[in-house]
Amino acid sequence: MINSLGYGFLARGKAKRRTCRRSLAAWETLEERVVLASSMVELSVVAAATPVDAQGEVANVPDDLVFVNEWQDFFVEIWASTPMSDLQDLDSVSVDLAFDPGLVDLLEIEPGAGFSLAFSPNASQAIATANVNGSMVIDASAATAGVGDDGAAIVARLAFRGDGVGIDRAVRVIGPNELGFSIAAAEVQLAPGSPETPFTPADPLTELWAIPYDQTDDDRIGFGDLALFTEYFFMSVTSDAPAMAWLSDFDKDDFVGFGDLAIFTQSFGLVKPSNVLNFAPTFPDFWRPEPLADLNGGDELGIDFYTTHILGEDPTPIADTDLVVRNATLDELTELTITIINRLDGADEILAADVGGTGLTANYEQLGSTLRISGSGTLADYQQVLGTVVYSNASLEPNMSDRVLRVLADDGAGQGDTAIAIVSLVSNNRAPDLAPIANQQARVGQLLEVNVSATDPDGDVLTFQLDEDNSPAGATIEQLTNNTAVVRFTPMAGDGPGPFPFRVIVVDDGIPSLSDQETFSVTLANPVAPIVDLNGLGGDLDFAATFRVGGPAVPIVDTDLLVIDPDSPMLQSATARIFFNFSDGADELLAVDVLDTAIMASYDDATGILALSGAETLDNYQRVLRTLAYRNTAATPDLGDRIVTVTVNDGQLSSQMAASTISFIAGNDPPNLAPIDDQIGLVNVPMEVTVTATDPDAGDVLTFVLDEDNSPAGATIEQLDNNTAIVRYTPTTADLPGPLSFRVIVIDSGSPPQVDTEAFDLFISNAAPVVDLNGADEVDIDFDAVFTEGAGPATIVDSDLNVGDDNDVVLQSATATLTNLLDAGQETLAVDVLDTVITAMYDSNTGVLSLSGEDTLANYERVLRTLSYDNTQTNPDPSDRVVQVIVDDGLDTSATATATVTLDTINDPPNLAPIDDQTVEYGQEMVLVVSATDADPGDELFFMLDEDNSPAGATIEFTPGATTATIRWTPTANDGPGPVSFRVLVVDSGNPAAADSETFAVTLVTATPQIYDFQTGQSGFPEGTEQNSTPLMKLFRSGDTSVPSTVDVILMQAAVDGAIPGVDFVPGPVTVFFAPGETEKLFSIESIADDIPEPDEWIDLSLGNFSGNGEAGTTRPTKVARIFDDDVFEELSISAVNAVAAEGDAGATAFTFLITRAGRLDASALVGYEVTGSGANPADTADFGGAFPRAVVSFADGQSEIMITINVLGDLDPEADEGFSVTLVNPAGGVTLGTTIATGTIQNDDAN
Structure with a gap:
């Protein structure tokens, strides 16, 4: 539709413009368009400011204008939103907006209701700079919280006005022009969130059109435009009609009539800028360059079409059912192409058409993604086939970006405007449903498990995941079944006080994949102190132990010691201290075994404190504390009881103190077994290891044994004396790869018996064969x-x-x-x-x-x-x-x-292929290719002619290593009547070399010449004003046409009115090539265009530089060509303005006439005018004061009209009405005359 203000809109019900706007240039480089960001920034071109709420938000971003005209003002609105999250607001938005400053001017900019804008140094300077550079960086900050969480928020609104677009009369084009609005770069800061690059949908496709009524292009619709319009009034607009007639056909009905006049007068008197211009319903669609395809039909604005393809269902038509194929000059086309500009799924995307009953052909080219409909057919044929064109996509994982299809029509003379079909891909896949998740409570260090579940209405395979940006580090999710998963999280003291937000996402495997999400939070409960119980399951926390003087270290806790913490699975430290009777100082020791843990143990023998540190599990602290032992190495220790206290700490609280009481008794000293080095052995090679031991108690008998549980089967020990033994073992392949562990025990005979042990490893290797x-x-x-x-x-x-x-x-x-x-x-x-x-x-x-x-x-x-x-x-x-x-x-x-x-290896001879006999004309070169092969890889072949059995002058050429050679020979009369014999040899590079040969004969015949003549009749072509002209002329060939040949067309300046080479035409010669069988060929001469009015000029054409035995014919060996001057002259016309009036009784009465200038106005011009009597009762000199008026008027550069006055003298003589004419004469300055005569009537006002 077009409203009374001249704006073109695309109704939202017709298409989804928000998802498919992008310039062709942008679509051609698009690789993928999938929303991965949390935010989105987009543009909208509108006629008036979009109504918004207090936050500057709307539920739906408005549609773009289809077109604007060069006189009207319009707005570009920048919108930002967070479509992927309802938990985040817009904190700031930065957009680099690009546009074409040659087509539009930025007038002003205002912030959205929820934003403030910052400019450097100020808004006025920023606007001025943008109008030069064609870009502007807009930095906006949210003025309040919550902007963009309930819909799209307007960031800024920019007012623009069309500029710099004009009317191209030469090619009859007033548009469309692409405005070039695009987002060159953008960044969004979310709250909460980090800066990110937002998703940016396609750019606007709004077109800019020139104003056809402003025919003088002076930014006003006035008398000059009216004068030009009336000059072509009642003229039919055909292909050869003047360009101004085409421009004056405002309703595009191919006739300049009253309908056009009515349209014109509605806008008469308006000046730029103006938003109240009136256009015909056919504007601008019927002003588009033709031929073209109007995909949405004649009843809709624009020629583009927007549709939706449902994946997995039938192919989708790319045009409306009432589409139209138009061509103003011909009722036929030669080709129609439909190209997928951004084919993102490769061979899975197809275009197809039904050409039944039309005689046309349709071929889909996978390489160029183009469906080519071709053949000579009527517009109706092409319209019928275009109506059957469908798009389909068989990809199982399609890219869901909109597809852009370019449609171009060609009638053989050229292509018209481009029509665009936008295909949006949708799926009948339904999203999964993730069940709501209740908020949770956890304790520091304690594992929290939260079960989640989801369903899918389509029964799709589901995948659960955590949103890493909106869940705490360390949190995991494990999928249990297709519909369930468990979220696990262990809060630690370093994680802070909480609460901790979580976001769970479930994704289905439909096409395209869809998702659902739920959020919940975890708060921390108050901490509880850990517990250490030295006697395990006993009645209290304490324990009692006994140490034998001189004996080894003894455990001072129960083997089932317990460490408990209700709200943490981790401890940070523990302390054991000799709290009571620490009387033997450095001779007293507390120790634990921290092997295979992250716990560090440090004993201070000055204070009797054993400190354990390092974050570890309750189980590992429990295992380490179960090894807590006491030892006293004093020769005469204090035999009083010792009390050792133990506490543990979880990083927040310490446990209650537990105590172990140690009693002392006297005893036997243990023996000392010397350390045993690790051994290295070979499979099947016996090993013998000597071990020794001593005992501090004189008289103790020592016994050596192997610990069977910690030594390999088959190992033995033999005691040699009280202090020495030998361990023996022979490793086998079954012991590989080893190592094997051995433990030797020595026992004394004291009371009670004491022992000592040593262990060693046997490393085994195998000797490789x-x-x-x-x-x-x-x-x-x-x-x-x-x-x-x-x-x-x-x-x-x-x-x-x-x-x-x-x-x-x-x-x-x-x-x-x-x-x-x-x-x-x-x-x-x-x-x-x-x-x-x-x-x-x-x-x-x-x-x-x-x-x-x-x-x-x-x-x-x-x-x-x-x-x-x-x-x-x-x-x-x-x-x-x-x-x-x-x-x-x-x-x-x-x-x-x-x-x-x-x-x-043995060398095999080469094989020269048989050579057919040849027939050659005298004087014509014989070129013959011969070939050979060799069974031995790597052998090079050498070709030669047998000089004794081949004619003089014959040669053979080949490239070393090649398998072919070329024989050349041009026979002459001296070679006799023939036939002439040839013998060809080929020799390989083997050792010794081997050879092969072939012979053939050449029959000689007399040649028939090629005869050349120009086409009869005169040839001429226009010079061109802006672009060189390249007309086609025809040359005929007769005689021997079975061979290829060439001839030069020589171009010379004619003797009379001759065109100058290099000035009026591109110098020759022009070489014309004839293929075998061709008898006629077109060639071209290229004129050199200028805009200088001049006489027609002539070129002499002749023939020369014949190939072979070619020669000029006798019918038309020469020709002349005429260059028609087509430069536009200034044209002057005269018309009466106020030329019918009473003469008056005395004085002078002014009669006025208007001289107008059309065409080129970029120079001055002169023209004279003369007054004569005319009509049935001509006026005489007396009416003008004794002489007919005559004068010369001068037009200044750019001046288009001059008003002249003819004064008629009044009298009292009764007489009949008299007539006179004003005639334009003697134009100067490259001026031609249009309407040369205007008439006036002197009405008698005297009584008889």
Whole structure:
């Protein structure tokens, strides 16, 4: 629709403009458009400010104007929103807005209701700079909280006015012009949240059109425009009608009539700017360059169409059912193309059409994403087929961005305006439903588990996840079933006091994937102190222990000591202190075992305090405290009881103190077993380790034993004397990879008996086997061999090949691998396994010979000494072969030994292809390509002519290494009548070289010349004013037309009115090429355009530089061509303004006439005028004071009209009415005359 103000709108019900606006240039580079950001920034082009609420928000962003005209003011509104979250507001928005300053001017800018704007240095300077650069950075800050959480919020509103667009009469175009509004860059700060790059939908497609009524382009609609309009009044607008007639056909009914006059007068007198211009309903659609396709039909504004394709359902038409294909000049088209500008799913996206009954063809080109409808057909045919064009997308994971389809029509003379079809992709997939999650309470250090569940109406596979940006670090989610998951979180003291927000997201696997989300928070409960109970499950927290003087350290807590904390699974520290009777100082010790924990233990022997630190689990602190032991090394210790206190701390609170009471008794001193070093052994090699011990108590008898639970089965210990023993063990392959642990115990005979222990490890290794292809008498393990083609298998190892293993007598397998198998299926590796249990298997596809079966080293050595290589290929690849050999004892493989096999090959002769006999004309060059092959890879071929059996002057050319050569020969009369014999030789580079030859004969015939003539008749073409003209002319060929030939068309300045080369036309010659069989060919001469009025000019055309035996004909060997001058002259016309009046009784009466100038106004001009009597009763000189008036008027640069006055003298003589004419004469300054005569009537007012 078009309203009375001249704005064009696209109704929201017709299309979803918010999701499909983008310039073609932007769509052509679009790769993917998926909303990943939490925020969105978009533009809207509107005629008036959009109503908003107090926060500047709206539920729906308004649609864009389809077009604006160059005189009207309009607005660009910038909107921001948070479509992915209702928990975040807009804190600030920064937008770099780009536009075309050559087409529009920025007038002013105002902030949205919820924002304030900042400019540097001020808004006026920023606007001035933007109108030069075509861009403006708009920095907006939210004025209040909550902006953008309930809808899209307007950030800023910018007022624009069209500028710099004009009327191109030469090509009859007044639009459309793309305004270029786009978001070059944007950043949004959310609250809460971090700065992010927002999602930006497509840019506006609003068009800018020139005003057709302002025909003088002086920003006003006045008498000058009316004069131009009336000049073409009642004129039919055909393809050859003047451009001004086309411009004056305002309702586009191909006739300048009263309807156009009515439209024009409604806007008469308006000046720019103006928002009250009136347009015909056909504006601007019927002003678009044609041919074109109007996809939304003639009853809708614009020619674009917007539709929706439902994935998985039938293909979708890309145009409305009432689409129209238009062409103002022809009733036919030659081609219609529909191109997917942003095909994001590759071959899954298809365009198709039904051409039934039209004779047209439709072909979809996957490479260019273009459906090409072609063939000579009527507009109705093309309209019918375009109505069947459909879009489909079979992708299982489609990109959901809107698709942009470009539609172009071509009638052979050119293309018209581009129509756009926007296809939005939607799915019938329904979103999952995540059940609400209640808020939770947790304790520091204690695991919290929250079960969540979801359903999906389509039964889709669901995936649960945590939003990392809106959930605490360390929180996890584990999916249990398709519909359930558990969220786990252990708050620690370092996490702060809370509460902690969580956001759970569930995503389905539909097309496209949809999601749901729920949020909940976790608060922390008050902490509870931990508990340490030294006696475990006893009645209280304390424990009692006994220490024997001189004895080892003793545990001072129960083995089931307990550490408990109701609200934390972690402890931070613990303390054990000799609280009472710390009388022996440094001789008293408290100790724990912290192995495999993160706990650090530190004992201070000056204070008797054992400090444990480090964040660890309750279980690990409990395990460490269960090892708490006391020892006293004093020779005569204080035998009074000791009290040791124990406390634990969870980082917030300490436990109640627990106590262990230690009583002392006297006793036996333990023996001392010397430390035992770790051992290294080999499989099947016995190990012997000597151990020693002493005892401080004289007379104690020592006994050595192995701890059977901590030593391998089969290990023994033999005691040699009271202080010495030997540990013995032989490792086997079953002990690999080790290490084995041993624990030796020594026991004394005191009362009670005391013991000491030492442990050591045995590390076991296996000795890898060895294979040496050239025997033990050579330096390395590799071998070189030679295979002779056709001589049978060759042994590729030395006769004294050696296989060894330091700790094994048998092998399990071996492999020989031909690493570069070049003649697959023809190359073989083989061995002789006779009288062994070894099995040999060769794979000809991989070149691997596999030997398997447990057998002795000697048998594997005997078999491998027979390893041979054979090649039955007729022409084997001469490259050296590399064979790698490995043996395996079941535990380790040997190092790789390599046999290099050199191939001694036989050279095969080349094969020259047979050569057909030839027929050649005298004087014509024979060019003949011959080819040859060679069965031996790598052989180079050399071609030559047998000079004794080939004619003089014949040559042969080839590139070294090529398989073809070219023979050239031009026969003359001296070569006789023929036939002439040739003998060709080819020789290869083998050793020794081999050759082949072929012969052929050439029959000689006399040539028929090619005759050339120009087309009869005069040729002419316009010069062009802005663009060079390239007309086509025709040249004929007769005679021998079976061969290709060329001839030059020579261009010369004619003797009379000659066009000047390089000034009036592009100099020649023009080379014309004829293919075999062609008898006529078009060629072109290019004029050099200018805008200088001048006489027509002439070019002489002749022929020369004939190829072969060509010659000029006798019918039309020369020709002249005329360059028509088409430069626009200034045209002067005269019209009567006030030219019918009474003469009066005395004095003079003024009669006025208007001289107008059209065309070029960029220079001055002169014209004269003369007055004469005319009509049935002509006026005479007396009426004008004794002489007819005559004068010269001068037009200044840019001046378009001059009013002249003719004074008529009054008298008292009764007489008839008299007539006179004012005639324009003697124009100067490149001026032509239009209407040259205007008439006046002197009415008699005297009584008889």
